[in-house]
Amino acid sequence: MIPHARLAELAAAAYEPPPTYQRADVCVTITNEGGILVVAFQGTRNIAEAIRDAEALPHADAVLGEVHLGFAAGSRLVALDIAFKLADTTGPPVFTGHSLGGALALMTAALWRCHGSKVGAVVTFGAPRAGFQSFCDKLDDVDITMYRFGCDGIPEVPRLLPFWRHPRVLTLIGRQSGNPLSDHHITNYVRALAKTEEQSTAVPSGQTGDSTTTGAGRPALP
Numbered sequence: 001m002i003p004h005a006r007l008a009e010l011a012a013a014a015y016e017p018p019p020t021y022q023r024a025d026v027c028v029t030i031t032n033e034g035g036i037l038v039v040a041f042q043g044t045r046n047i048a049e050a051i052r053d054a055e056a057l058p059h060a061d062a063v064l065g066e067v068h069l070g071f072a073a074g075s076r077l078v079a080l081d082i083a084f085k086l087a088d089t090t091g092p093p094v095f096t097g098h099s100l101g102g103a104l105a106l107m108t109a110a111l112w113r114c115h116g117s118k119v120g121a122v123v124t125f126g127a128p129r130a131g132f133q134s135f136c137d138k139l140d141d142v143d144i145t146m147y148r149f150g151c152d153g154i155p156e157v158p159r160l161l162p163f164w165r166h167p168r169v170l171t172l173i174g175r176q177s178g179n180p181l182s183d184h185h186i187t188n189y190v191r192a193l194a195k196t197e198e199q200s201t202a203v204p205s206g207q208t209g210d211s212t213t214t215g216a217g218r219p220a221l222p
Helices: 004-013 047-054 069-086 100-114 133-139 186-201
Strands: 021-023 026-033 036-041 058-061 065-068 094-098 121-125 144-149 171-173
Touching: 004 026, 004 036, 004 094, 004 121, 004 144, 004 186, 021 069, 026 069, 036 069, 036 100, 058 069, 065 069, 065 100, 065 133, 069 100, 094 100, 100 121, 100 133, 100 144, 144 186, 171 186
Parallel strands: 036 094, 094 121, 121 144, 144 171
Antiparallel strands: 021 026, 026 036, 058 065
């Protein structure tokens, strides 16, 4: 299992060029981590991606159910590229990403499962809601962890309609700064999870770590 602190680092690295694949404004970086391929999607960086984030009208997708139109379109731009890259691998991939990248990771993982392929895990950082319950149902058997730092505001959107859902209860980490935009930055997630990992490895002999140090179990958004 790849530590989530490491996946946060890879999600942050996905913002740095060059990506493994780029189709229009969707960028993907694929990394081999100890024999496991990690597919990291870049988050929002420009106006074109912000427009996609704002395309919150639900779309009745024949494969994925009711989903965010922009996210579904972005995922399909690179789905074939990723499939070719992973064709010769033996183990299931791990999908990750921050912000928009997290939504694309969820969407691509759902496509993977709908076509009969296995998914190792999905770990997202500050991802928005990607679909309705019909979409979330596609991910029922997938190992998913979704992090929210402090009062990061992005996991609360879209909220135009009451039917948008996260496929898992959010794991809350870090201290709230009172600024939803500041709390959204990927560096917050990297530092918080690195600190959590350091604390878990520093447990004195004879004691066990407490998984709730990441914030698991605190009230979270649907």
